[in-house]
Amino acid sequence: MIRVCIYGGSGYTGMELTRLLLNHPDAGVVSITSRRFAGVPVAEVYPVLMGQTDLVYTNDPPEELVKNCDLVFLALPHGASMELAPVFLNAGKKVIDLSADFRIRDLAVYEAWYRKHTAPGLIPEAVYGLPELYREEIRGARLLANPGCYPTSVILGLAPALNSGLIDPSSVIADSKSGATGAGREPLISSLYCEVSGAFKAYKVGGHRHTPEIEQELGRLAKTGMTISFTPHLLPLKRGILSTMYAKLERDVSSAEAVSLYRDFYQNEPFVRICGAGQFPNISSVAGSNFCDIGVTVDKRTNRLIVVSVIDNLIKGASGQAIQNMNIMYGLPEAAGLPRVALYP
Amino acid sequence: MIRVCIYGGSGYTGMELTRLLLNHPDAGVVSITSRRFAGVPVAEVYPVLMGQTDLVYTNDPPEELVKNCDLVFLALPHGASMELAPVFLNAGKKVIDLSADFRIRDLAVYEAWYRKHTAPGLIPEAVYGLPELYREEIRGARLLANPGCYPTSVILGLAPALNSGLIDPSSVIADSKSGATGAGREPLISSLYCEVSGAFKAYKVGGHRHTPEIEQELGRLAKTGMTISFTPHLLPLKRGILSTMYAKLERDVSSAEAVSLYRDFYQNEPFVRICGAGQFPNISSVAGSNFCDIGVTVDKRTNRLIVVSVIDNLIKGASGQAIQNMNIMYGLPEAAGLPRVALYP
């Protein structure tokens, strides 16, 4: 039984880790931290867990927590993980970081988009935790950088096309739409029900911090530096990201051929599904599951490839993917504890 | 492995049975019928199931379907089940009927609220499938009448109080609010997104057909005939029923004592949770799970007991309870295949 510590567990990502690990056959949560709710039972903050767990939020120092766990999930804002990861690594524990702190390989890029890095020495050994691209590296990882939600949807959506040279890397546009859980549980006016319901907007146009993460991974697939247009939007729903992607075709293919290329690329993947030609995925088909569903088509009129991908941002886009990575790191069945059927309708 | 036939499987109730049985360790769906979608793969009508099942909707006659199953779930409109149940029972199969056809013990009452009954001879042996009240009878049932969604929420909410004589049976009011899945998947104007979102209304005030079912079971608990006010409302959300119930107290108790009485009554129940004094449940804490959560308080000012109960109408209010009943009928662990943690948020 893997003894798990969830560091920063009172937000939606931490809650989702807790919820999913309750159903995991080979891992269990032994501690879960929260500054705001220290001393309060988890099931009091989240009544959905009434009767399911006796855990109480703790504010114990990391030096204490590290003693009783094998693995820590860091579910913290950017900037905090880089301070904590060394504590756990130095004690010989494994770390799965859900922040951006170890995702960007180029220190200058990280510091340009985020802030000064205080543990740059750890960046080289961090493994980017997208199983579909890095499964072998993940097996041996000590420090795993769990991908961002938007990057997961965009990278999975474009990997087959870029990897095979099907599209022009300089022409990529990703228009993404996310549910409100992506903004977390902070009490902000912009996250209020009355501000989000019946509303829809773009935000951080041309400047969202997931951009360099996406460009890094797409560029690696394309074997060239890449600059993309990435526009996030806020959807009036709770869970899910849909990314619509556009790129110029480099060669003449049919939609059926594009679908085949995608199916081949992901043929052994337990959590990627490719829609049939002419079919496109719906957020409601994956919300509550660890799946990424992808639809792809060739628009002959404009000579563009159009790809639509959907994930549950809290599961495949965060906590579910973190558990998938844990499963791989520990040699467990990759799908252990992960939901395969969305809650529909 | 229990071989299950789902008769009338293209609606939300049938879909939910399919979804839940995919995760059941000891039962599997062998056939699923639909007149409208005969010949169409289930995963095409419900893309959420892509890659999870190869089942194709069939329109085979019941005489054919009966040959390859052990148990049939009848997920049909009222009136259709009474025609089909005999076919399966006569072939020695078990029947779990999700319609109202076998819930009402008094034929005259059934016919007054519904229609002429064509299989009245089966009514006496039908068992009302509320495990919290009829677990022993369910074990030996051949024909199980699965409770209605509203009745489940109201009966579980009032059973401890009526059973112990805490409240005046003549004073009961149940004000219930249901999500839109309760109206099914029929394409009706009144079920359109643009009619339900941002809207809220009462309907069938004083005349909903779940009334006699509720009165029958409450009356049995109170050991007297009962007539209640039951008002259903339509909520702008997908899953969940919340019932707020009011009744005059027959004796002086505190809220804490009322909570204790409820906890004692349900102490061994795997799917009922009682909130602490002063706490009341939220639909979002049970949507996606088989739980019924109940809050109870004593209003000294008005000498009334106020009870609030919540369920997921598709799970504890229909398909989940049907599977719970199947588990009991087959001597399986009662919680097998049933979700214990709601999808939250």
Next chain:
Amino acid sequence: MIRVCIYGGSGYTGMELTRLLLNHPDAGVVSITSRRFAGVPVAEVYPVLMGQTDLVYTNDPPEELVKNCDLVFLALPHGASMELAPVFLNAGKKVIDLSADFRIRDLAVYEAWYRKHTAPGLIPEAVYGLPELYREEIRGARLLANPGCYPTSVILGLAPALNSGLIDPSSVIADSKSGATGAGREPLISSLYCEVSGAFKAYKVGGHRHTPEIEQELGRLAKTGMTISFTPHLLPLKRGILSTMYAKLERDVSSAEAVSLYRDFYQNEPFVRICGAGQFPNISSVAGSNFCDIGVTVDKRTNRLIVVSVIDNLIKGASGQAIQNMNIMYGLPEAAGLPRVALYP
């Protein structure tokens, strides 16, 4: 032109006053205060007003504001209005207070449910601003106590029945459901989109502070002291309150007679509509308008009158009613500036 000051104008109630007064032919906003947004243009906080107003939130002291206005709307939390009202009244201005500070006539009751009152001397002259009951008194009011949202829906729903002795005053239950704007624009976790969407709950069961206000006015209609059960719930929608009310009948009437009684009572009211027998109102029919729609039926089985009323909590339940009162106080056409057709769908 009536020069209006909105005191506490950055919340939803203040915003709604601003929005409605933009369309008013005989009144205009001259100042609008906000501590949080002092110095910020109103149209920046509320982009919906872009190009419609040049107003900037001010934090000027009331002594300053009073100089340039004829009327002040106090859109403040309970407790703050009692401090400010005297400043404006002493300067000879009219005051419409949207808080509870001057609604409760019995000082002891106010102080038991709210807090110590610092301007008790003003209570006797305050007029309760429900035009359907107090139109004459409103005409001459200097200090108007604008009714609460829940009380408006419940009092209008029961006034005809209590006034005519149709129902037993000791048997009244009001089960009310409100949209999320009722909680205001404070950034609270419980008001977040992810907490409200797909959720539904009762709150403050047996203890909501609108209870004494409702009881005061219903009791006056019934000419007896009244104690009622009032249970508020939080709906996953933005605007609207629906109250379902139950009471024992004192005499034998048909539903058609009850409808007639209601139509007679409200026959000259510009903002109350009575549904036909067997018809019940929907929040979506009034959201965006100043209407109160009411459906009423007699349940012969239980000998109860059941009434359902709906309003837009921000309009008839707050800012619209405040403007209706202003119109009456100034001898303007009562419907001036008030929307008569809801935004539907």
Next chain:
Amino acid sequence: MIRVCIYGGSGYTGMELTRLLLNHPDAGVVSITSRRFAGVPVAEVYPVLMGQTDLVYTNDPPEELVKNCDLVFLALPHGASMELAPVFLNAGKKVIDLSADFRIRDLAVYEAWYRKHTAPGLIPEAVYGLPELYREEIRGARLLANPGCYPTSVILGLAPALNSGLIDPSSVIADSKSGATGAGREPLISSLYCEVSGAFKAYKVGGHRHTPEIEQELGRLAKTGMTISFTPHLLPLKRGILSTMYAKLERDVSSAEAVSLYRDFYQNEPFVRICGAGQFPNISSVAGSNFCDIGVTVDKRTNRLIVVSVIDNLIKGASGQAIQNMNIMYGLPEAAGLPRVALYP
């Protein structure tokens, strides 16, 4: 007083025309047709209109209706308008057609995307009713082709940039998202609350019939043939379209210069608002009003112009724009009867 006939009045577009015309100072509805609801009062089908209108849906033949009206709004499916428009035109009446039948100038293009045209002789005289581009032509129009909802949002969003040669016409991508009223009031499974709530999908990718309409008007602005990528999506909200548009810049400009260019282009427009640099519009700021709000930015990293526009699809995208056109055609104040402040929140 303009006597208006609404032909095909029971859908959301017809309802919205009715609702808006109730507040119009110089026009009034004299007849409103519906095959399904012939003989039923409008206020019965739409209780929101209770007490506001005595109109009853009629199925009278057009030859009858034409006698008593000055102007007809055709709110019909594509294909039906071409049959009816001649009847009204031949009788000397004006026609505002809300379908696509007279929007496409090139008959072959119309017939390739839609169907055989039965009144091709009328196409040359039809005026495309986008006031911001065709105000002069609209003044004299007999037959007005009211623009589609998506086209309104995309054309207004790109007109200033294309007209000034700022962007490369061959590089345009429009990623549009529409609320559910766009699908109308037909009872379809795909329009059910339970299918739309919590869901989000792209549809008709690469093949939506608004594409040629957009290309026709953008091409006219760019003075070259244009082929664009246009992808519609279905949002879980009722009213509103947001279009995100991308195009390669032809020359080096700053975001502030782009904003100025847009402000200049629309400086005298009563219903277009341009956000400040770095600001982007929200559907909630226009839903319920006739405004089109536009945000524009220059993304230096990718050398692209990014434009975001929002409208209420039922108002500026359909019925409101139709009334704006009517006002122009009749020499009335252009904003008469049109809502300027959205219903927010």
